[in-house]
Amino acid sequence: MAFGLFKRVTSLEACFVPSIQAVSSCIFLMLFLIQVDAQIRYSIPEEMRKGSLIGNVAQDLGLDIKRLRSGRARIVTGENVQYAELKTDKGTLVVNERIDREQLCGDVTPCSFTFEILLENPMELHPVTIEVLDVNDNAPTFQSKHLDFEISESATIGSRFELEVAVDSDVGENGLKDYVLTPNENFVLKQHVNTDGSRYIQMVLQNALDREKQSNLNLKLVAVDGGSPQRSGTVNINIIVLDANDNAPVFNQSIYKASIKENTPKGTHILTLNASDIDSGTNAYIIYSFTKTKGLFTDYFEIEEMTGNIYLVKEVDFEKDKKIEFRVEAKDQGGLADTCKVEIDIIDVNDNAPVINVMSFTSPVSEDAPVGTTIGIINVKDLDSGENGQVRCSVDGNAPVEIKSNVRNYYALVTNAPLDRESLSEFNITVIASDSGKPPLSVKTNLNLKISDVNDNPPAFTGTLYRAAITENNLPGYSVLNVVAKDPDENQNARVSYILEECDIGGSPVSGYISVNSENGVISAARSFDYEQTKEFVCVIKAQDGGSPPLSSNVSVKILVQDQNDNAPQVLYPVQTGGSLVAEMVPRSADVGYLVTKVVAVDVDSGQNAWLSYKLQKAADRALFEVGLQNGEIRTIRQVTDKDAVKQRLTVIVEDNGQPSRSATVIVNVAVADSFPEVLSEFTDFTHDKEYNDNLTFYLVLALAVVSFLFITCVVVIISVKIYRWRQSRILYHSNLPVIPYYPPRYSDTLGTGTLPHVYNYDTCRTTDSRKSDIKYMQPMSQSLVSVDDVGTDSAQNGHQRSTNSTLFC
Secondary structure: OOOOOOOOEOHHHHHHOOOHHHHHHHHHHHHHOOEEOOOEEEEEEOOOOOOOEEEEHHHHHOOOHHHHHHOOOEEEOOOOOOOEEEEOOOOEEEEOOOOOHHHHHOOOOOEEEEEEEEEOOOOEEEEEEEEEEOOOOOOOEOOOOEEEEEEEOOOOOOOEEEEOOOEOOOOHHHOEEEEEEOOOOOEEEEEEEOOOOOEEEEEEEOOOOOOOOOOEEEEEEEEEEOOOOOOEEEEEEEEEEEOOOOOOOEEOOOEEEEEEEOOOOOOOEEEEOOEEOOOOHHHHOEEEEEOOOOOOHHHHEEEOOOOOEEEEOOOOOOOOOOEEEEEEEEEEOOOOEEEEEEEEEEEOOOOOOOEEEEEEEOOOEEOOOOOOOEEEEEEEEOOOOHHHHOEEEEEEOOOOEEEEEEEOOEEEEEEOOOOOOOOOOEEEEEEEEEEOOOOOOEEEEEEEEEEEOOOOOOOEEOOOEEEEEEEOOOOOOOEEEEOOEEOOOOHHHHOEEEEEOOOEEOOEEHHHOEEEOOOOOEEEEOOOOOOOOOOEEEEEEEEEEOOOOOOEEEEEEEEEEEOOOOOOOEEEEOOOOOOOOOEEEEOOOOOOOOEEEEOEEEOOOOHHHHOEEEEEEEEOOOOOEEEOOOOOEEEEOOOOOOOOOOEEEEEEEEEEOOOOOOEEEEEEEEEEOOOHHHHHHHOOOHHHOHHHHHHHHHHHHHHHHHHHHHHHHHHHHHHHHHHHHHHHHHHHHHHOOOOOOOOOOOEEEOOOOOOOOEEEOEEEEOOOOHHHOEEEEOOOOOOOOOOOOOOHHHHHHHHHHHOOOOEEEO
């Protein structure tokens, strides 16, 4: 891979040069004893990786590695880039920077760079030359991506067209070697070498071009080098073939024939001649004209020079001339021409069209009319005779009607398919009458048939199942959703009424839950819903049209009751009693994290409205206890000491996650003691704390004020009502009116907390004297599902009952 060549030269030979400068240099060299060894030369390929071995300098120079270290061996070079690095610990030369031969030397070959290895004590200088060998790392390239040529199809064989040469930065065998042209029928590639060794290439025409066969040629020129692996470069050659006038116009047919009626008006277009020239540009520009031997009949016609259209300029007469013949010439700009023959037949005129008379026509027709029903009778006449007077009658279009004839010139219109007004409510019937003339004459008449409706379509709901959601504690009359049914019939048959199908929901009729507007299908709530009592229910809505007999269809409606945060948390433990005092004992030896007790609470709501969190609201010593946010566990947060008071009162607040949130408060009594007698002695007056007594006094005063205000208000209201009733009774007695029975409707009481509806029934009978009225109080239709007693177990059971889900169906 590399080799070295050693040759020792004594630098003192230069001292024999007779000059002052040489003498000074010799003295300097003799003083310092600098030795210059012969040049070392290595050969390496380009693009070697950094750190790749170039050669063993110590071995090639015969130097010891210790000498390299003691002499502080290093590379001396005047270049900015140091391509090699000396490893003094190994005595080797390695690649220090990427070496690109093309960048370093270009086209110069061989390519090398030189530097010196300098040693001190004594000073030595060893020149090193590194030859960089070429690697085939560059493909031939063309300067242009496309080469465009315009060559006439009349170009002579042997014409030469010079092409662009490729450039390859590599040298030697890796340099540009050959060119290859895409195989084709028209061109071959010729390569030439200049006296300086450079190449040039030419494209030579070997077969004549024909633009009419191929107007555009796309070739590729490929340049390849001689490396291994071989590399190549490509350039596209686009050749546009220019036209030459080497083709005459040609008519697409030798004889053109046409027929015209004898009464054809002047200026009528007879026919169009069509000649084509496969040349292009002005060579394909064609002019049409009558030939010089045009004859006597060309006075009847004229021809457009540009288009070849022939028009009638003089009336023709069938009795004089039954056929006219003449010739037309098409000539291009080069003088090349072609001719054709034109034959025009004169046809006798059928100048009387048939006449249609409608004898009878029935409209509208019921859509349930059977197939074959006669809807009209028409009569057709033609004043002509012979074939021109023979008439054929037909119906145009896709109307479900056909024509039948049993008597000459009389035709019946009958249905040939079932009628459906919903698909097609009316349609036009076009009756066409044609004679047998040449050409035939025809006449049309339009009849409009309307289809009357029959109630044959039931109403159809837009959905198979309706779903709606309503938030609990809603107001009665709240619109839940709107069901829609469509009936494709019309008028009364399409008038849809909505009916709520009777069924029971939880033992109560469905009409007690919802109502439906018979006109627009709006479903409204008939009561205030309670999510804890009814979570969802299903009912059936019937849509019925106004036909006779009526048709109907049903759809199910599922209503979901959404929860509101209308229930506060309920504390199950510890039980809050109004009698005896209950306290949790904590021994004075309790460590950090000691479980004192656990607050247990439930919320009969659902979802996030039932997510509970526990917080310590008030405590005698906040540094001693903490409450778990999620589990309600009360634990010690430090070591219990003898200084801690025996009596500890904790106020814990339980909040749900509703918006707005609701909360409940529980008081937990804690006794810090090791024995029960110690607790008893300290807790005798626990319930008589000053704070408790102060709060009790405040609430008593507030309650007394509220009760007094309500009492005074009630007295005023009662007196006002009594006076109003007395005045009304006086008016009724003087008016001599009879007794009026009154039956009030059931109503829904939604006052209170809004948690549960209380529905009552009252039977009332009133007279003109309200003092003699009678009222019968009935039992409430629904009871509260939650009863919170002082006993925690009962509350837990009721809470469990209220959390049970229920879906009610009709």
